[in-house]
Amino acid sequence: MIHWADDVGEGWDEILAELTRVFQLSRAAAQAEDSIVYVVRQDDLLGRRGAGNAMVATGLLSAARTAALEGARKGWVANVVAYDEEADREAVQAWAQRLLEAGDITGELIRVGSGHVGRTLP
């Protein structure tokens, strides 16, 4: 399952709805022993596009790490791709697909673009 995080506003109900949607998709994937990749914006991991988008992006990163621990016992993986604004979407999707199929890489964050350099490592 590859999930691109939706943009959300600053209202809690909208934020919770997106996190709940990700939870339900992830649970279904885990039950089917399918791997998981979340795709988020690098700016959101740093809180640069508002609190709502930040809470979703960093929430997904932490969720992927936990899912990775649980999936390791069953042979599926969970990873995150973070992309810069100027990144080519097809390249981002290709990285997501690669991580989905990489059975030996899990709990990782792959950044597409250089926007993270010199900034906080999430």
Next chain:
Amino acid sequence: MNGVVVVTGAARGIGLAIAEKMAGTGSITVVGVDLAPELALSEHITPVQVDLTSPEGPSVVRETVEAAGAPLVGLVNNAGITRDARLVNMADEDFAAVLEVNLGGAYRLSTELAPLMSDGGSIVNIASRAYLGNFGQFNYSMSKGGVVGMTRALALSLAPGVRVNAVAPGLIATEMSMGIPEEVREEMVAAIPLDRMGTPEEVAHTVWWLLTPLSSYITGEVIVVGGGRSLS
């Protein structure tokens, strides 16, 4: 240092330790927020017994702060719950409950109180080392990861007047952790380089430091109080 500091989840454990530490600092009035009735037992805390996930919860806290008649200088978002299960078995209601309390409560209270905070004020969000991932805690881990993102976003939006940081405790000797089966707890302690659980007071010291001007050039950071567990 003088003014009002709000601490949520202040009835016990880490929240109580933070509230008592702050109550002994200068002329601080501590407004403690919790659902538990034990909240009223501490003589150092002005109690507000309210559910922060209710529509009126954050505004009840705001009214109490305004009535205190002193500037709001600090907010500690500490209230949290767990409802552990493996992802494959996690119920919708357990997911929602943890997200509502741990993330929604902190976010809604922060946005309610931020306009009241004085220049030089400080918000400290209690995350958890589980934001790095923890088996059986998809909901809790996601909520605490969200707290980290909220911390960074608010640090940017409230600068330069208000600083916002997070503290991520590891295994701390609280009611919550003492509920873990003893053999499991012993295994967890064995993986901690400092070879013991932390105390609520050790977390409170770090939070206290982030609330005071001693940390005046620090914002948007996450400090792990975990005995080195993130390395082992």
